[in-house]
Amino acid sequence: MNIIARLRAELKHALIKAVAIANKKMRLPAIEIPDFILEVPREKDHGDFATNLALLLAGVLKVPSRKIAEIIKEELNFEGLPVIKAEVAGPGFINFYLDPAWALRVIPEIINQGEDYGRVNIGNGEKVQVEYVSANPTGLLHMGNARGAALGDSIASLLDFADYQVTREFYVNDAGTQIENLGKSLSARYFQLLGFEAEIPEEGYHGEDLVATTKNFIALYQDKYLKESASVREKALVKYALDEAIATIKKTLAEFGVHYDVWFSEASLYAIGSVKEIIERLKEKGFVYEHEGALWFKAREFGVEKDEVLVRHNGVPTYFAADIAYHVNKFQRGFTKIINVWGADHHGHVARLKGALAALGYSPDAIQVIIMQLVRLYRGGEIVRMSKRRGQYVSLEDLIEEVGRDAARYFFVMRSADSHLDFDLDLAREQSIKNPVYYIQYAHARICSLKKVLAEKGRAVPRVDQTDLTLLTQEAELALARRLADFPEEVARAVQNLAPHQIASYLHEVAGLLHTFYNHHRVITADPALSNSRVLLVEATRIVLANALKLLGLKAPERM
RNA sequence: GCGCCUGUAGCUCAGGGGAUAGAGCGCUGGCCUCCGGAGCCAGGUGCGCAGGUUCGAUUCCUGCCAGGCGCACCA
Numbered sequence: 001m002n003i004i005a006r007l008r009a010e011l012k013h014a015l016i017k018a019v020a021i022a023n024k025k026m027r028l029p030a031i032e033i034p035d036f037i038l039e040v041p042r043e044k045d046h047g048d049f050a051t052n053l054a055l056l057l058a059g060v061l062k063v064p065s066r067k068i069a070e071i072i073k074e075e076l077n078f079e080g081l082p083v084i085k086a087e088v089a090g091p092g093f094i095n096f097y098l099d100p101a102w103a104l105r106v107i108p109e110i111i112n113q114g115e116d117y118g119r120v121n122i123g124n125g126e127k128v129q130v131e132y133v134s135a136n137p138t139g140l141l142h143m144g145n146a147r148g149a150a151l152g153d154s155i156a157s158l159l160d161f162a163d164y165q166v167t168r169e170f171y172v173n174d175a176g177t178q179i180e181n182l183g184k185s186l187s188a189r190y191f192q193l194l195g196f197e198a199e200i201p202e203e204g205y206h207g208e209d210l211v212a213t214t215k216n217f218i219a220l221y222q223d224k225y226l227k228e229s230a231s232v233r234e235k236a237l238v239k240y241a242l243d244e245a246i247a248t249i250k251k252t253l254a255e256f257g258v259h260y261d262v263w264f265s266e267a268s269l270y271a272i273g274s275v276k277e278i279i280e281r282l283k284e285k286g287f288v289y290e291h292e293g294a295l296w297f298k299a300r301e302f303g304v305e306k307d308e309v310l311v312r313h314n315g316v317p318t319y320f321a322a323d324i325a326y327h328v329n330k331f332q333r334g335f336t337k338i339i340n341v342w343g344a345d346h347h348g349h350v351a352r353l354k355g356a357l358a359a360l361g362y363s364p365d366a367i368q369v370i371i372m373q374l375v376r377l378y379r380g381g382e383i384v385r386m387s388k389r390r391g392q393y394v395s396l397e398d399l400i401e402e403v404g405r406d407a408a409r410y411f412f413v414m415r416s417a418d419s420h421l422d423f424d425l426d427l428a429r430e431q432s433i434k435n436p437v438y439y440i441q442y443a444h445a446r447i448c449s450l451k452k453v454l455a456e457k458g459r460a461v462p463r464v465d466q467t468d469l470t471l472l473t474q475e476a477e478l479a480l481a482r483r484l485a486d487f488p489e490e491v492a493r494a495v496q497n498l499a500p501h502q503i504a505s506y507l508h509e510v511a512g513l514l515h516t517f518y519n520h521h522r523v524i525t526a527d528p529a530l531s532n533s534r535v536l537l538v539e540a541t542r543i544v545l546a547n548a549l550k551l552l553g554l555k556a557p558e559r560m
Numbered sequence: 561g562c563g564c565c566u567g568u569a570g571c572u573c574a575g576g577g578g579a580u581a582g583a584g585c586g587c588u589g590g591c592c593u594c595c596g597g598a599g600c601c602a603g604g605u606g607c608g609c610a611g612g613u614u615c616g617a618u619u620c621c622u623g624c625c626a627g628g629c630g631c632a633c634c635a
Contacts (some may be wrong), residue, residue, distance in 0.1 A: 043580065052578070059615070090579035091616075136635070173635065203634090251634040292632050305563070305631075312633040319635045344629045347564050350630085373565060374628070415573065418565060420628065422572065434585065442598060505574060508584075519592090519599035543624050559596090 002120075002488040003106050008038050008049070010081055011096060015053055018075040021123055025057040025546035027071050029061060047087065047095030056094040065092030093239055103468055106485035108464045110540040118487045118547050123164030124496055127334050130156040132341035133253070135172040137245040138182055138205060140395035141252055142386075143375040144343045147421060149396070150553065151372060152341040153258045154500035157551045162495040163203050164337070170249075171326060174242050176319055181205065183234030183418070186241055189214040194223055213241050252397050254369045257553045262522045264329075266322050274325040278360065280309055282324075287359045302355030320349070324356045331362050338367045339498065341417075347371045370498060372417040379425045403428035406554045410437035413552050414504040431560075436508055440545065441557050443511035447542040448558040450523055454535065457524070461539055462532040471533045476517040481537060484544050491551075499550060507548045514541050 002010075006281050015036070022028040054072060058065035069088040076086055076094075087095045110117045132152020133143045153168070160166045173179075180418050184206040191198035193214055200206055214438035215239045225233040226440070240411040246263070269275050277296070282288050287298045293313030297320070300307055310321045350371070354364035377384035377394060386393050404551070407428040412486040414436065415421050431438055451461065472478065487506070523534040546556040 036610065039578095040581085041579080042575095046579070050579090054614080065615080093579065134635095176635075177633095178635070235595090292633085296633095309633045314633080316633085318633070323635090344565065346635080348630050349624050349635085371565070371629095419573075420566070425571080427572095435598095436584070436591085439584090439598065442596090446598090447597065450595055501574080505583080512583090515597090518595085519597065522595065525616075 002485070003103075004485050004489055007082070007098075007102075011038055011049060011051075011083075012036075013220055014076055014078065014081065015051060015072065015094075017077065018072045019057075020052075020325050021073050025075075027075070028057075028063075028068065030072045031057065031060060033057075034060070041093075041095065042271065046089060046093070046097040049096040050089075050093045051096075051442055052093060053364060054088075054094060059156045059202075060093060066093065069094050089304070091389075098124070101473070103478055103482040103485050104469045106481055107469055107536055110543050111464050111536060112482060114543060115547060115550075117543055118161065118491050120162050120488050120492045122162040122492060123159060125165050126336055127167070128159055128164045128337035128339065129167045129169055129330050129333075129335040130159065130339045130341070131169045131171055131445055132156075133258075134173070135249065136173050136178065137249060138178065139207070139209070139241050139245075140393075140397065141249060142370075142393075142395060143423070145379065146256070146396040146399060146408065147372055147375050147412045148341045148343065149253060149258045150189070150409045151370065151417060151500060152339075154343065154413050154503075155339065155370070155498050157304045158491065158495050158498075158500060158503070159339075161491060161551060167262060168523050169262040169264055170260045171546060172242075172246060172263055172265050172267075174265050175270055175322065177316065178283070179238055179242075179363050180234075182241060183238045185210055185229065186214055186217075186237035187234050190217070190225065190237060193218060194226065197258065210241070211439075213244055216244065219243075238352075252400075255400055256396065257409065264326070269325045269329065272318075274329060275322050276407070278325045278328055278356075279317065279321060281360055282310070282356070285359060287356075297352070297356055299352045299355050302351070302358055304355050308352050319354075320352065323349070324360075325355060327357055327367065328362065330359060331357075331366070336366055339370065340367065341370045341372065345372055368498065370417050373420045375412075375421045375422050375423055375427055383425075384425070405439045406441065407435065409438045409553050410440075410504065413500040416499060416501050436504075437554065438560070439515075440507050440511040440549070441555070442515045442560060444542060444545045444556045445520065445548065445558060447538050447545075450538060451535075454524060461535055464536060467532045467536055468529055469533050469536065471530050472537055474517075474521060476513070476520045477534070477537060480510075480513040480541060483510055484540055487544050487548070494551075503548055504549050507545065507552070510541065510544060510548070514538070514545075 009028055012377060016033055019028065023030045034056045036051055036056050038049050038051050041047060041050045049241070054069035055065045057068050061068065069092040071086055073086050073094055078086075080097040084097045084099055086095070089095050101465035130152055132148045133145050135141055141149075156166050156168045181201065181204045185200045188198040188200045188204070189210050193211070214237070217237060221236070225236055279288070282297060287301065288310060289298065294309045295530055296307045297310050298307055308320055309318050311317050320544055327338065348368045354367060357367070358364045377386075384394060403425060411423055411428050412421070427435055454461070472481065490502065490506045494500060521534065523531065523538055525531050549556045
């Protein structure tokens with residue numbers, strides 16, 4: 001347990017004990033203690049921790065809250081705790097003021113735990129699957145995919161850090177109507193490139209990228225597929241195009257620092273009969289009906305606005321049907337927590353998917369869908385208008401090239417998923433204080449640079465057990481240590497909310513505290529004892545920065 | 561029309577049942593020039609509007625207004 005959690009537990013215990021003693025002394029009536037909170041007050045003047053216990057008791061006991069607070073305060077015993085004083089304030093809060101040196105206890109903890117500092121056990125090894133990006137393998141990755149990649153990957157890292165057993169997964173949409181269209185489009189290009197008349201179907205893919213793909217295909221197979229049946233030809237072309245597209249996606253995501261454990265093929269669900277099977281199961285349970293030649297799922301029975309087609313009149317199952325099968329498959333693989341990161345344009349899909357899974361007897365609550373709002377790019381203070389048709393289009397590859405992978409990733413996770421993201425390309429590209437990702441990485445690089453200077457002077461990072469940390473008495477030192485101590489709780493909060501942006505804010509704050517400290521005080525001084533304690537403070541900071549950066553998929557550079 | 565998300569400082573956003581609501585950027589003035597000065601200090605009439613619940617609401621609930629996104633036998 002980290003030092004903050006420990007102290008919280010001890011303070012809560014002391015408070016409960018104080019109430020018990022007050023009961024015994026008949027100063028307060030016997031009462032069940034409500035679930036009170038022990039928070040860090042916004043105002044510094046209100047102490048290091050504050051509790052609303054007396055306010056809650058006042059509601060039940062009908063005694064003025066301040067009076068209750070006074071009684072509790074008088075019965076509190078702080079033996080063995082780093083509490084200097086407690087005060088009753090405001091409407092009846094009890095504020096605790098700590099020995100400022102208390103926070104320094106975190107430094108040995110950080111140094112000893114190293115890259116494990118900040119780990120919290122929330123998951124208990126629970127199997128969780130995180131699905132993100134899952135872009136159509138028929139085009140370039142766009143900004144929505146990119147945000148999903150950064151978010152999903154960070155969420156997975158956070159869960160891993162919180163002791164979940166995480167599987168990162170990309171669902172490949174390699175089946176269905178769009179693939180048929182792709183086949184027809186490729187086939188048309190194939191004919192065209194070999195000098196025949198052919199027309200791309202209206203719903204097909206008209207982009208130039210298919211020309212390149214088809215040329216690559218011809219380089220391999222020449223006109224071998226001219227004489228084959230349409231279905232054989234389209235199959236071969238589609239397979240080739242998908243392999244190529246997926247390889248490209250994989251490569252781009254890898255450049256973005258995003259890696260998967262599983263690339264799950266939609267087509268495989270058809271191949272093993274899963275789609276048919278779930279449709280049968282829904283039929284048996286009476287949740288489907290036929291209408292105008294199509295097979296419908298009774299989504300309305302699960303609180304969804306309208307029913308949904310499972311199988312089209314032409315006999316082809318919808319994406320919805322396949323997605324049900326996919327999620328059943330997730331459950332069958334033993335995942336008890338399933339997280340999907342989807343764009344806002346897919347939110348309508350959530351309720352009916354959960355409805356279908358409930359119909360099949362699975363717990364829809366095991367599925368959490370993170371709906372992220374759309375991304376708008378700004379360049380030169382103006383919105384970058386995207387148009388695939390006019391070729392004005394920024395892909396993830398372009399973005400990485402323009403602003404760099406770390407800046408891109410930071411910008412995508414620095415806002416909550418709920419918030420529309422205005423992505424300022426100029427700012428992301430800037431290598432200055434204005435750019436938060438540089439500000440943070442610079443803090444890390446600065447510490448590394450300092451360690452180099454130390455090494456050049458023939459000195460090493462001192463051992464914790466041989467260093468007198470109580471020499472750290474400056475406000476900037478204590479404030480930094482105090483914030484470093486918060487890291488495990490920040491991780492826990494971010495995990496509970498599935499919100500990497502909270503880590504981003506925390507990082508920015510720690511970097512700021514480091515810069516403040518660094519510019520006020522010299523680390524390497526003539527006083528070796530003080531130097532040693534400062535080196536350890538700074539090294540602890542470096543570890544926290546590195547661990548937090550890693551959670552967001554960012555590099556912790558040694559120099560910049 | 562219905563559903564989801566959003567509305568907090570000039571801008572971009574965080575926070576969130578409590579005591580005086582924050583950060584970054586921008587702007588203005590001053591300080592500092594030493595391990596990488598990416599530093600420090602000062603400057604603010606801000607929670608869209610109206611009800612409700614509560615000892616206490618910016619936070620929860622309802623309605624309204626505004627923006628985004630959905631409402632396909634697309635995915």
